[in-house]
Amino acid sequence: MSKKRIFSGAQPTGRLHLGNYLGALKNWVELQDEYDSIFCIVNLHALTLPQDPKTLRKSTLDLARVYLAAGIDPSKAVIFLQSDVPAHAELTWVLLCTARMGELERMTQFKDKAKGNTERAGVGLFSYPVLMASDILLYQTNLVPVGHDQKQHLELTRDLAERFNRDFGETFTIPEVFIPKAGARIRSLQDPAKKMSKSDENEAGAIFLDDGADAIAKKIKRAVTDSGTEISFDESRPAIHNLLTIYQLVTGKSEQECVDNFAGKGYGQFKAELADAVIEYLRPFQEQIASFDDASVAKILQDGAEKARSIASETLADAYAKLGIVT
Ligand code: TYM
Secondary structure, eight states: OOOOEEEEEEOOSSOOBHHHIIIIIHHHHHHTTTSEEEEEEOHHHHTTSOOOHHHHHHHHHHHHHHHHHHTOOTTTEEEEEGGGOTHHHHHHHHHHTTSOHHHHHTOHHHHHHTTTOTTTSOHHHHHHHHHHHHHHHTTTOSEEEOOGGGHHHHHHHHHHHHHHHHHHOSOSOOOEEEOOSSSTTOBOSSOTTSBOOTTOSOGGGOOBTTOOHHHHHHHHHHOOOOSSSOOSOOTTSHHHHHHHHHHHHHHTOOHHHHHHHHTTOOHHHHHHHHHHHHHHHHHHHHHHHTTOOHHHHHHHHHHHHHHHHHHHHHHHHHHHHHHTOOO
């Protein structure tokens, strides 16, 4: 029996942080043996907000290194650039013609990113979830491993696929979302009401994957905590819950082991142990990242693009044929 397929991606905008790693990348690596895996660097998504062209070019190739250093193995998984496969933009046009204004207006990420000023927001930002739906549907994806903030986009993807299949005949696999039990919503270290984010103005809120040991220790030391002293997984104390979740994920301990480890200890000691654990966790990744030279990265992306193109073009041809588009 052939393996089921996973597809996921990240935007090459800004520096990736521990939320991206624990909410997404870590799971991609864990799932790549069991699934036929495709991981995309979604550089066309990056255009939904203004980008400096030079920086975008650099961040795109840097993100390929991040995927590799995190442990995605190009002999098992396809790694490719979205812009290398024109079918993404083409299917987006088709699906834009089936999507409704109302369903896109409901996307909370659009409302957040438009910062309340939808009159001035870009049309690309508004239609971004349809590009994401195309990414997923082109590959007949069964499962999409993402953090919690992408859940609504996945629901839209399923709606668009079901609508197309109903109106034009069976074309797309209906994908399921994979959201990890722990780590799907890593919060800002400075404001646990917000998610850890690349675009947070307060850099102290995020641990970036390329932060050095000193920066990591300092950020964790300065992380806000809740009132009370107990170190436990208590949802009503989101700051400590968040820090303890990070500890759990980077050490691989069970919830109970984490709680037992800190019984009777204070926040100072907890933060010191957490900082050490995060530094150790990121060390192999940080050591690896410099080891991928430009030529080998380019080759991996080229091979990945070829495989991706052959799958995507088949799905697009089928969708066009069903629509009566002559090719
Ligand atoms: P992006 O680039 O914003 O984030 C990449 C992945 O990281 C997850 N993530 C988090 N997880 C836990 N805690 C956090 N604080 C946190 N912040 C981010 C995101 O959920 C995501 O899984 N639209 C997507 C990229 C995309 C995509 C796709 C994903 C485009 N096409 C198709 C899956 C399938 C995005 O902007 O992710």
